[in-house]
Amino acid sequence: MTDEKVRLASVGLGRWARVLARAAQRGSVIELSSCFSRDEAKREAFRDEFRVPRAASSYEELLADDEIEGVLITTPNDTHRNVIVRALEAGKAAYVDKPIAHTLEDAIAIEEAVRTSGQTFAVGHSARRLAGHREIKRWYKEGLLGDVSLVEANFSNERGLELDENAWRFYASKSPGGSLIQLGVHHIDNLQFLLGPVESVNANVKKLHTRAEVPDAAMVICQFEGGVLGYLGSGWASPGVYTMSVLGTKANLFYDVDFTHWDESHLADKYSVLRSQFYGQSERRTVELGSSDMFREQLEEFGLAIRGEATVEVGAAEAVGALAVVRAALESSERRGARVAVGEVVEAARGSSAA
Amino acid sequence: MTDEKVRLASVGLGRWARVLARAAQRGSVIELSSCFSRDEAKREAFRDEFRVPRAASSYEELLADDEIEGVLITTPNDTHRNVIVRALEAGKAAYVDKPIAHTLEDAIAIEEAVRTSGQTFAVGHSARRLAGHREIKRWYKEGLLGDVSLVEANFSNERGLELDENAWRFYASKSPGGSLIQLGVHHIDNLQFLLGPVESVNANVKKLHTRAEVPDAAMVICQFEGGVLGYLGSGWASPGVYTMSVLGTKANLFYDVDFTHWDESHLADKYSVLRSQFYGQSERRTVELGSSDMFREQLEEFGLAIRGEATVEVGAAEAVGALAVVRAALESSERRGARVAVGEVVEAARGSSAA
Numbered sequence: 001m002t003d004e005k006v007r008l009a010s011v012g013l014g015r016w017a018r019v020l021a022r023a024a025q026r027g028s029v030i031e032l033s034s035c036f037s038r039d040e041a042k043r044e045a046f047r048d049e050f051r052v053p054r055a056a057s058s059y060e061e062l063l064a065d066d067e068i069e070g071v072l073i074t075t076p077n078d079t080h081r082n083v084i085v086r087a088l089e090a091g092k093a094a095y096v097d098k099p100i101a102h103t104l105e106d107a108i109a110i111e112e113a114v115r116t117s118g119q120t121f122a123v124g125h126s127a128r129r130l131a132g133h134r135e136i137k138r139w140y141k142e143g144l145l146g147d148v149s150l151v152e153a154n155f156s157n158e159r160g161l162e163l164d165e166n167a168w169r170f171y172a173s174k175s176p177g178g179s180l181i182q183l184g185v186h187h188i189d190n191l192q193f194l195l196g197p198v199e200s201v202n203a204n205v206k207k208l209h210t211r212a213e214v215p216d217a218a219m220v221i222c223q224f225e226g227g228v229l230g231y232l233g234s235g236w237a238s239p240g241v242y243t244m245s246v247l248g249t250k251a252n253l254f255y256d257v258d259f260t261h262w263d264e265s266h267l268a269d270k271y272s273v274l275r276s277q278f279y280g281q282s283e284r285r286t287v288e289l290g291s292s293d294m295f296r297e298q299l300e301e302f303g304l305a306i307r308g309e310a311t312v313e314v315g316a317a318e319a320v321g322a323l324a325v326v327r328a329a330l331e332s333s334e335r336r337g338a339r340v341a342v343g344e345v346v347e348a349a350r351g352s353s354a355a
Numbered sequence: 356m357t358d359e360k361v362r363l364a365s366v367g368l369g370r371w372a373r374v375l376a377r378a379a380q381r382g383s384v385i386e387l388s389s390c391f392s393r394d395e396a397k398r399e400a401f402r403d404e405f406r407v408p409r410a411a412s413s414y415e416e417l418l419a420d421d422e423i424e425g426v427l428i429t430t431p432n433d434t435h436r437n438v439i440v441r442a443l444e445a446g447k448a449a450y451v452d453k454p455i456a457h458t459l460e461d462a463i464a465i466e467e468a469v470r471t472s473g474q475t476f477a478v479g480h481s482a483r484r485l486a487g488h489r490e491i492k493r494w495y496k497e498g499l500l501g502d503v504s505l506v507e508a509n510f511s512n513e514r515g516l517e518l519d520e521n522a523w524r525f526y527a528s529k530s531p532g533g534s535l536i537q538l539g540v541h542h543i544d545n546l547q548f549l550l551g552p553v554e555s556v557n558a559n560v561k562k563l564h565t566r567a568e569v570p571d572a573a574m575v576i577c578q579f580e581g582g583v584l585g586y587l588g589s590g591w592a593s594p595g596v597y598t599m600s601v602l603g604t605k606a607n608l609f610y611d612v613d614f615t616h617w618d619e620s621h622l623a624d625k626y627s628v629l630r631s632q633f634y635g636q637s638e639r640r641t642v643e644l645g646s647s648d649m650f651r652e653q654l655e656e657f658g659l660a661i662r663g664e665a666t667v668e669v670g671a672a673e674a675v676g677a678l679a680v681v682r683a684a685l686e687s688s689e690r691r692g693a694r695v696a697v698g699e700v701v702e703a704a705r706g707s708s709a710a
Contacts, residue, residue, distance in 0.1 A: 147563070147592070149561075149563045149564055149571065149572040149590050149593065150509075150511065150572055150574065150588050150590045150593070152509065152586075154505075154600070156505065158604075158634060158635070161604060202558075202559060202576065202691075202692035203557075203576075204576050204578055204584055206504075206582055206584060208502070208582055208583070209502045209504055209604055216504065217504040217505055217584050218584075219505065219576045219584045219586050221557065221558075221559045221574045221576060221692065223559055227561055227563055229561060229572050229573075229574050231507075231574050231586060231588060233505050235504050235602055237502070237504045237602075237604050238505070238602035238603055238604060238607055239602075239606065239607050239632045239633060239634050239635070239636065239637075240637060241600070241607060241632075245596070247511055247592075247593035247594075247596065248593055249513075249516060249592050249593060251594065252593055252594050252596060258637045259637065260637035261637075271637075277594045277596075279513060279593075280513070281594065282594075282595060282613045282614065282615035282616075282626075336557075336694040337557035337576065337692060337694045338691070338692065338693050338694070339691040339692045339693070
């Protein structure tokens with residue numbers, strides 16, 4: 001490992017920036033060297049809490065700071081493109097929280113900026129790093145599940161019930177898709193990590209019980225290349241749920257994570273359970289899981305990748321792929337659930353980006 | 356209660372007839388007075404096992420037996436219409452296992468024969484009688500769940516992997532829809548029992564891993580009147596799964612039944628668990644359940660209804676309603692998952708029945 005810590009700066013200093021800062025400071029790879037928010041009080045509070053040596057008074061100032069090797073971006077989704085592209089063009093590496101952007105056009109523009117800049121870029125699709133998802137993937141790859149037919153996932157919580165006009169997630173222009181783009185996109189990445197690309201979707205996405213402009217109930221059927229069927233449910237109007245079931249000819253796996261401890265990612269595995277059920281048996285047995293620290297691990301991987309000592313697992317391609325499934329699902333829902341090919345949605349967005 | 360036992364006859368003496376006979380004999384309402392199968396050895400074995408006083412050597416003979424008040428039909432799905440209609444026309448009450456028929460046209464013809472005959476008729480959508488489903492319904496009705504947005508159900512087992520050409524379920528002409536019509540139809544009834552009629556569906560139904568002609572993997576998104584979304588997964592190529600999750604603004608419920616003990620329905624509740632999760636909490640608590648005996652209860656209700664001392668809970672209307680959702684899902688899947696209105700499928704079938 002590199003002798004000198006990787007010097008990063010936090011940009012957008014809300015709740016999630018603090019979760020990531022705590023994760024980075026659990027390790028010894030990253031040093032938070034600076035930070036920026038337009039809100040001065042937030043900057044000072046963040047500096048104090050995380051002992052950050054300095055804060056920039058403008059984003060320009062931050063990007064002009066030669067000490068800074070990369071930025072950790074947790075600004076609202078609709079600002080990602082501008083904030084990321086400026087960082088890349090200033091010669092900084094960029095880490096951004098999921099989703100990569102609020103529109104596929106922005107996501108593709110970011111992907112293009114990553115390509116032309118040659119900078120390190122990572123997206124926080126962290127959930128696939130949970131010990132349970134890694135174990136499910138191992139069972140799948142090693143054939144312990146046999147032939148898989150149905151995979152079902154749900155990620156829901158009560159956030160939609162708490163949104164008001166002060167929250168950017170309230171607005172369709174900033175967070176189109178509601179729970180589907182904020183929560184569901186995690187499981188889309190998990191599903192594609194497990195099974196490969198989603199080929200097409202049928203979806204029904206509705207606004208039922210929350211005041212926000214955005215949907216709070218989504219059901220998506222995914223058809224994977226090869227024919228396996230995947231289901232994603234995602235709501236914003238219930239107590240928190242995070243589950244995945246995988247049904248195979250030799251065995252089933254059932255994964256259940258207590259979302260309450262999500263933010264403290266070094267503890268998340270302790271509040272999760274993976275159970276197996278084998279062919280010819282009704283009994284379900286708990287599968288022993290290792291422990292992970294998804295936020296720390298992804299940030300350290302990003303930091304080491306800047307130094308050429310690691311490879312980013314989730315970059316622009318994977319993140320565009322996850323967002324594309326969200327966009328395809330929303331388009332399907334607008335067309336009364338008609339099947340939408342994910343590749344066509346991406347091609348259309350590339351066409352309009354190029355135009 | 357009636358002093359004299361209700362005299363019924365079993366028709367079609369396979370595995371399921373024996374499950375029902377054991378259920379009837381756990382109670383004191385029903386007397387199995389006769390039985391019929393085309394296979395004489397099966398008739399004799401059934402008489403012996405259940406101490407049935409006589410066996411008919413033809414269905415005509417059975418129907419001409421004045422002692423018999425009703426028949427318990429467990430013949431293959433594609434024979435239901437003929438066997439039921441002949442019983443009704445002979446002045447017998449009829450109980451048939453789910454699905455009511457293999458096609459909606461047959462189901463509607465049965466419904467019409469019930470109406471014109473005035474006979475008692477019941478369909479074995481028994482699962483809604485499980486203590487957990489009754490408790491979920493109570494929570495829903497009493498508002499303990501708040502506003503429900505997403506309901507997810509799965510009923511899958513390994514049966515498809517075991518089918519060969521000797522089994523009627525192997526053939527698309529006799530069991531169109533595979534696991535969806537054999538297993539999924541249970542949960543469709545459960546969902547409609549809980550939430551009211553399904554308005555429309557989007558579905559993807561595939562044949563993936565089994566030798567049989569019929570599909571072994573189905574995913575269906577149901578939109579209920581009022582907008583609530585329901586999901587049904589049903590496969591025939593994995594160890595057994597029977598689950599239902601209900602997500603509401605005030606609470607979630609998670610129901611899990613160990614299907615291994617399904618046949619012994621007086622034990623089924625003991626091998627099931629219902630858990631609740633309230634708003635603002637991650638903890639899930641086990642909900643205490645009463646005990647039921649779904650097969651015995653439905654048969655006794657049928658018997659007492661013949662005597663005018665009970666009302667049939669699941670008759671032709673409910674069973675046609677459940678099959679209609681299966682048919683709408685299969686049609687949706689053939690049309691690449693396009694939304695299909697259940698009412699239109701029923702109307703079309705009524706039109707072709709009337710023509």
